[in-house]
Amino acid sequence: MTVHTGIHTRSAIKTRTGIQPISAARRAKDRLVQVLVYLAFALAVIPLLSLLWLVVKNGIGRFDMEFLTHSMRNIGARDAGGGAYHAIVGTLEQVLLASLIAVPIGLLTAVYLVEYGEGGRLSRTISFFVDVMTGVPSVVSGLFVLAFWILVLGMPFSGFAGALALSILMMPVVVRSAEEMLRLVPRELREASYALGVPKWRTIVKVVLPTAFTGIVTGVMLAVARVAGETAPLLLTVFITDSINVDPFDGPQMGLPLYVFDQAGRPTDTAINRAWTGALTLILIVMLLNLVARLITWWRSPARRR
């Protein structure tokens, strides 16, 4: 074979001796990209820091007991005082109701996709539309509930209508996270249960779901955190009120995000300050939910690594 004749006649490359340092241009380019990448990260974090700083700085002033225990009834934009109690109550009720609707449907859909779907046409269709549903703008889900629940069925604006809109936003998130967790449950575990003669549904309820439980809880909490900050769908379904309304099934309610939006739209300092404090409260709630979800993940991760 005439193999290395070619290698010896190779004229294009200079003969090199020892380890040649790489060219300055290449080194400079490598450095430049490194600087750009670090810069990109700084650029992403600066708005976050600015935002958090302003929320804390401007929000802390009114973060008092009155804010947490009073509504805005009979308080004008110019008046000092007032609070977000009605909004906090509304948000808690709306999010709870939304979860009660979205979690069972989402969880059962995930069970269908993982355990019963078997890659058939229906399961592929559902899976595709779950993805598409993730992209439904929140304002559109609000419009849908407005059109269907309030305009066609003639129901009143209410916390429950808002919960319906939020549940549409929650469902795909719950499905995806639960699906992922169910798929992590080892096949052997299911087979061990089947081998004992346990029917499929009992295997799912007694073996699969408990194994995936913490993961599912984490996913649900992240979904809750996502919808707790939604404003647009509430605006169209819950409407706005300054008074306390503890009944989520009848009449306009308030929600914390709505409260921030409402106060931010009023052109006085006292109102803007209330908006900041509302934002602070909202961020605290959302961050707390996120943090708890992360802690659950972190806490169970050693078991998963096994």
Place this chain on the structure above:
Amino acid sequence: MAKQIEVAGLDAYYGSHKAIEGISMTIEPRSVTAFIGPSGCGKSTFLRTLNRMHEVIPGARVEGKVRLEEQDLYGADVDPVSVRRTIGMVFQRPNPFPTMSIFDNVAAGLRLNGRYSRSELEGIVEESLKGANLWNEVKDRLNKPGAGLSGGQQQRLCIARAIAVRPQVLLMDEPCSALDPISTLAIEDLISQLKLDYTIVIVTHNMQQAARVSDKTAFFNLAAQGQPGKLVEMDETSKIFTNPAEKATEDYITGRFG
């Protein structure tokens, strides 16, 4: 262009775990040196310290000296990038760039290092593919993706890619372990041709392969799981396989363990 490598008192770590300890050896130019030993003995780790690929793994570090003709590879002013440019490597599983054509795969290293005209590149790519015994099989489809080749062809493509930049040493980390016997034979033929031009170091699990292709053989072993790997002995391949100095070497070669 083949160079001699001298290693003195080399330790390598993964985080706090010491993977190999106190290795010293001389690797002769224009020859094939084989590293053998049971799994986990650190022979692949040691190979990767020779072109500073070891430190690519997060937390990995090296202590000791590796000299390429008097130049310390771990010197303060030595850039690992230029070390790897000088000491080429072929991996256990063929890893051509999937988005690049066969031609571009071979030219990849050259393009990093500067300007070549199209005709210069074509010349070098052809020579490198011939050098890797692959030219005749791919010359009509140089613009097709490298991932479309068979496993053995992909591995020879990777060898062509490595020799295209004209390294001074070629390191091979179990280059045949993912290949069928016929492809393995082709690579072994290639190795015995390449050693006329290069210093070659090959890690292998295959005793017969070490006996067939190498001039010198180094046997690595570890006292127990979790202990660092050590060099037991290094000698002419014929001597290691017929009359090793150490009992452990003989036990391993005759298949008593490992």
Place this chain on the structure above:
Amino acid sequence: MRRSAFRRSRGDGPFRFASTGAGIVLLAIMAAIGVFLVVKAVPALQANTSRFLTELTWQPNATAPVFGIASLAFGTVLSSLLALLIATPVAVGVALFISHYAPRRLASVLGYVVDLLAAVPSVVYGLWGVTFLVPFMLGPSKFLNDYLGWIPLFGGDTVVGKSMLTASLVLAIMILPIIAAISREVFLQAPKMQEEAALALGATRWEMIRMSVLPFGRPGVISAAMLGLGRAMGETIAVALIFPATFKISFQILGPYGNSIAANIANGFGEATEVGRGALIASGLVLFLITLLVNMAARFVIARRKEYARAAA
């Protein structure tokens, strides 16, 4: 039929039925969204005295309702594209920072920090945008107008803080985390084998990324950007607080122009009459269809990526 000794357990049927039913409910909701938006949009569209698709103004509450989607759709598309243009390079940089540059111990913590950006509710971005960013942007906007005014985008005689540019910037910040998170996952999946191949050839870190990480990650980044685009188009409250709510088509992104379908819904809902609500629902239907297309395209790219990844493995 005789009962077999091997008959199904009694619970299995209902459980299977319930889980299949839940999946079907999900499909039904998606269908219902389309159907009911159409049902409530049609009467308003019939009352419209102008052409919905080409009319610029939005006066559905008038006795002779005049409204059209043109200026709103324009604003939605322009602001989202600008946001995408700003966010994508930064997001790719952030993703690379976390996947290939940051020290490994720090990387996951820093990744969490970027994820926090996504956890901030949009109304808070709106509040921050309208109180801080709007006045802050006045200076840089004037600068752009003075020195780069010959570029049509930065031209115009009036420069304000409540502009298309400011709104796009807020949108960019809001979609950055999702683009960064998906890109990061894709970059982390880039095969170590090919990264080592590049390094062993004597590639610098950037050259290694260019040779093995970026080609592998490109389809993922594209679909991430498209998902981000969908998010930006549907984003409502933050931009509702910032847009000056005009109904003009203008490319002068520093001027007092700008609106979007979603922002118009939030701003116009309060005083909308029955026709007004129908008109807003009609505009929402358009938004729904646009985002549906963008999202399906993104999913299509992802699906192709999976095949490609499988082929490469």
